[in-house]
Amino acid sequence: MILTLLVLIPSLAILIVTGWGVVEHERAMKKIAESYVLDLAQSVAARVDRPRFMHRAQMMTSSRALDSFVLDVSLPGWVALVDESGNLLAASSRAQDVLPQIWQGGIPVGRTTLVEGPFGDTYTIAAIPTSQGWYVISAVSWSQLLGPMVRFSHLWPAAVGLLAIVGMCAVWAFWRWLIMPLLSLESEVSALKWGKDLPKPDDPPAVWELRRLRKVLYQLAQTAREREELRQRYVSDLVRVQEEERTKLAREIHDGPLQDVTALLQRILLLKQESWNERAEKYIEIAKESAVAAVRELRALCDTLSPPWLDLGLAQALTELTDRLARTYGVKIYLESSELPEVSKDIILAFFRITQEAINNAVKHGCAKNIWVKASYDGEFVVLQIEDDGSGFEFEGDVEALRVKGHRGIANMVERMRMIKGKIDVQSSSLEKGTTITCKVSFPFTGEETP
Amino acid sequence: MVIKVVLADDHPLTREGFKSYLEGKEDIKLVGEASDGESAWEVIKEQLPDVALIDIRMPGIDGVSLVRRVRQEGLNVACLMLTSYDAQQYVLASLRAGAKGYILKTASPEELLRAIEIVASQGVYLDKEVALAVEEPGFSPEQLSPREREVLLLAGRGESSKEIASKLFISERTVQTHLASIYDKLGARNKTEALLLALKYGVVTLEELLE
Numbered sequence: 001m002i003l004t005l006l007v008l009i010p011s012l013a014i015l016i017v018t019g020w021g022v023v024e025h026e027r028a029m030k031k032i033a034e035s036y037v038l039d040l041a042q043s044v045a046a047r048v049d050r051p052r053f054m055h056r057a058q059m060m061t062s063s064r065a066l067d068s069f070v071l072d073v074s075l076p077g078w079v080a081l082v083d084e085s086g087n088l089l090a091a092s093s094r095a096q097d098v099l100p101q102i103w104q105g106g107i108p109v110g111r112t113t114l115v116e117g118p119f120g121d122t123y124t125i126a127a128i129p130t131s132q133g134w135y136v137i138s139a140v141s142w143s144q145l146l147g148p149m150v151r152f153s154h155l156w157p158a159a160v161g162l163l164a165i166v167g168m169c170a171v172w173a174f175w176r177w178l179i180m181p182l183l184s185l186e187s188e189v190s191a192l193k194w195g196k197d198l199p200k201p202d203d204p205p206a207v208w209e210l211r212r213l214r215k216v217l218y219q220l221a222q223t224a225r226e227r228e229e230l231r232q233r234y235v236s237d238l239v240r241v242q243e244e245e246r247t248k249l250a251r252e253i254h255d256g257p258l259q260d261v262t263a264l265l266q267r268i269l270l271l272k273q274e275s276w277n278e279r280a281e282k283y284i285e286i287a288k289e290s291a292v293a294a295v296r297e298l299r300a301l302c303d304t305l306s307p308p309w310l311d312l313g314l315a316q317a318l319t320e321l322t323d324r325l326a327r328t329y330g331v332k333i334y335l336e337s338s339e340l341p342e343v344s345k346d347i348i349l350a351f352f353r354i355t356q357e358a359i360n361n362a363v364k365h366g367c368a369k370n371i372w373v374k375a376s377y378d379g380e381f382v383v384l385q386i387e388d389d390g391s392g393f394e395f396e397g398d399v400e401a402l403r404v405k406g407h408r409g410i411a412n413m414v415e416r417m418r419m420i421k422g423k424i425d426v427q428s429s430s431l432e433k434g435t436t437i438t439c440k441v442s443f444p445f446t447g448e449e450t451p
Numbered sequence: 452m453v454i455k456v457v458l459a460d461d462h463p464l465t466r467e468g469f470k471s472y473l474e475g476k477e478d479i480k481l482v483g484e485a486s487d488g489e490s491a492w493e494v495i496k497e498q499l500p501d502v503a504l505i506d507i508r509m510p511g512i513d514g515v516s517l518v519r520r521v522r523q524e525g526l527n528v529a530c531l532m533l534t535s536y537d538a539q540q541y542v543l544a545s546l547r548a549g550a551k552g553y554i555l556k557t558a559s560p561e562e563l564l565r566a567i568e569i570v571a572s573q574g575v576y577l578d579k580e581v582a583l584a585v586e587e588p589g590f591s592p593e594q595l596s597p598r599e600r601e602v603l604l605l606a607g608r609g610e611s612s613k614e615i616a617s618k619l620f621i622s623e624r625t626v627q628t629h630l631a632s633i634y635d636k637l638g639a640r641n642k643t644e645a646l647l648l649a650l651k652y653g654v655v656t657l658e659e660l661l662e
Binding site for chain 1: 461462464465467468469471472508513515535536537538539540541543544556557559560609610611612613614640641642643644
C-alpha cells in the first residue's frame with residue numbers, strides 16, 4: 001500500500017511539475033516572439049518617421065527599391081508598410097506572399113497578437129502606426145524564430161506524458177498482480193479458522209511467487225484440517241469405544257454376576273425356610289444380607305455404566321435419570337418432556353449423558369438447588385435444555401480452552417452432540433445466573449448437520 | 452382353586468430357584484417355562500396360565516413387549532414382571548403395557564407367592580423396594596380431588612404438563628400446582644412415585660393407566 005503510494009506520488013509530482021514547466025516554457029516563447037515582433041516593427045517605423053525618408057521615398061521610382069530601402073532587414077520575419085486605407089506601400093522579401101495569408105481583420109494596432117497560420121504554424125503579428133498615418137506591420141513565425149525550442153516544447157510533454165503513462169501502468173500492474181493478491185491472501189489467512197477452513201488454492205492474477213506462497217499455505221491448512229479431523233475422529237472413537245465398553249460390561253454384569261448372586265440369594269432364602277439351630281440361622285441371615293447388598297451394588301454398577309432402562313425411550317430415560325439424581329443429590333429437578341417422537345438410541349444416549357453431566361456439574365460445581373430439564377420436539381428438531389440456578393462459570397465459547405484446563409465435561413457434551421450431528425449451546429457466566437445448556441438435533445435425521 | 456403359572460427367565464440358575472419357590476405349593480402349579488421371549492409367548496398361548504412370571508430383559512422379545520402382546524391378543528393372563536431392576540420407569544412401562552405386578556428377583560419366596568396370589572385375583576402387586584421408597588409407617592394418603600385425579604392419570608399416561616394443561620383447559624401453572632398438591636397428599640417425590648402410590652392406595656386403577 002505505502003509502496004504503491006511511494007511510486008504513485010512522485011509520478012504524479014513529475015507530471016504536475018512537467019505540465020507547469022511546459023506552460024511556463026510556452027509563455028516564455030510567447031514573450032520572446034512578442035518583444036521581437038514589436039522591436040522589428042518599431043525599428044522600421046522609426047526609420048520611416050525620419051525626415052530623410054520622405055525625401056528619399058519621393059525620389060524612388062520603383063516600389064521594389066523602396067522595399068529594399070525601407071524594409072531591408074536580414075532578420076527572421078516579415079515587414080510591410082501600408083497606408084491608412086490598407087494599400088501596400090512596401091514589403092520585405094516574401095512578405096507580400098506571407099502576410100495576406102496570416103493577416104486577419106480586427107488585429108489591434110500598437111500591440112502584438114498571436115495568430116494560427118494556415119499550415120499549423122504559430123505567428124506573432126503586430127501593427128505600429130507611423131507619423132504619416134501609415135502602418136508598419138511585422139510578423140514572425142515561431143518555428144522560424146525559435147525553431148528547436150518549439151520542437152522541444154512539443155516533444156517534452158510527449159516524452160513526459162509517455163513516462164507518466166508507463167509509470168501509471170507500472171503502478172497498476174504492481175497493484176493488480178502484487179498488492180491486491182497480497183491483501184486478499186492476508187485477509188483470507190487472518191480470517192482462516194485453522195484446522196477447519198481452507199484458503200483458495202490458487203489466485204491466477206497474482207505473481208508467481210505469491211501463487212506459490214498461497215499454494216504452500218493451502219497445503220498447510222489442508223494438513224491442519226486433516227490433523228483436526230483425525231483428532232476429532234480419535235476423540236469420537238474414544239467416546240464411542242468407551243460407551244460400547246460400558247454397555248458390554250453392564251450387560252455382562254447383568255447377565256453374569258447379577259444373576260449368579262440372585263441365584264445364590266434364592267438358595268439362601270430357600271435354606272432359610274428349613275429349621276436350623278440358632279448359630280446356623282445367624283450365618284444364613286448374614287449370607288442373605290451380603291447377597292442382597294451384592295445384588296444392589298451390582299445393579300448400581302450397571303446403572304452407572306450403562307443403564308438398561310435407556311431402552312425404554314427418551315422421556316422415560318430422562319424421567320428415571322432426573323428422579324434418581326434428585327434423590328441422590330437432594331435437589332429439585334423439574335422435568336418437562338412433551339410429545340417426543342421415538343428417537344434413535346444414539347440420540348437417547350447423547351441426551352442422557354449430557355443431562356447426567358449437566359446435572360452433576362450444576363450440583364457439584366455450581367451448587368445449584370433447582371434444575372429444569374426440558375425435552376421437546378417441534379416436528380423438525382428434538383431440543384434438550386438444561387437450566388440451573390447455580391453459580392455458573394466463566395465461559396466464552398472456547399471448549400478447547402476448557403478441555404486444556406482439565407474441564408472435560410463441556411467438551412464431552414460437545415463431542416456427543418457432534419457425534420449425532422447436532423448442535424450444543426452453553427450459556428453461562430460467573431454472575432450467579434446459572435448455566436443454560438441447549439442441545440438441538442434434527443429428527444428424522446436428514447443427513448444435514450443441525451444449523 | 453389351583454393357580455396355573457408360567458415362568459419365563461433366561462437365566463437357568465434363577466429359573467431353577469423360582470421353580471423351587473413354587474414347588475410343593477398345593478394351590479400353585481407350574482405349567483410351563485421358557486428361556487426367551489419368543490418361546491415364552493408360545494408357552495403362554497398354549498397353556499393360558501392364570502399368571503405369567505416374565506423377566507423384563509430376555510433374548511428375543513423383551514418382557515414389556517411380551518406383556519403388550521398378551522393384552523393385545525386378549526389373553527386372560529395376569530402378567531407379573533420378575534426382574535433384577537429397580538427402575539421405576541420399568542414398573543410404569545410394564546403397567547402401561549398391561550402387567551398386573553412388578554416384583555424384584557431378590558424377593559423372598561413368601562413375597563413371590565403373595566404376589567402371584569394377588570395378581571391371580573385381579574389385584575396389583577408392586578414390589579415395596581421399587582414403589583414404596585418413601586413409605587412411612589402409619590402414613591395414610593389424603594383424598595385427591597377429582598381434578599387432581601385427572602391430572603395424575605394424564606401424567607401417568609406420560610403426558611407433559613403442557614399437554615395436560617391444554618386437555619383440561621387450564622394453565623400449565625395450575626397443572627404444576629395440582630401436581631405439587633398430589634405429591635404432598637400421597638407422600639411422593641415425583642410423578643412416577645405419585646402414580647405408583649396412587650395405584651397402591653387404589654386412587655387410580657390399572658385399567659385407567661393402560662396405553
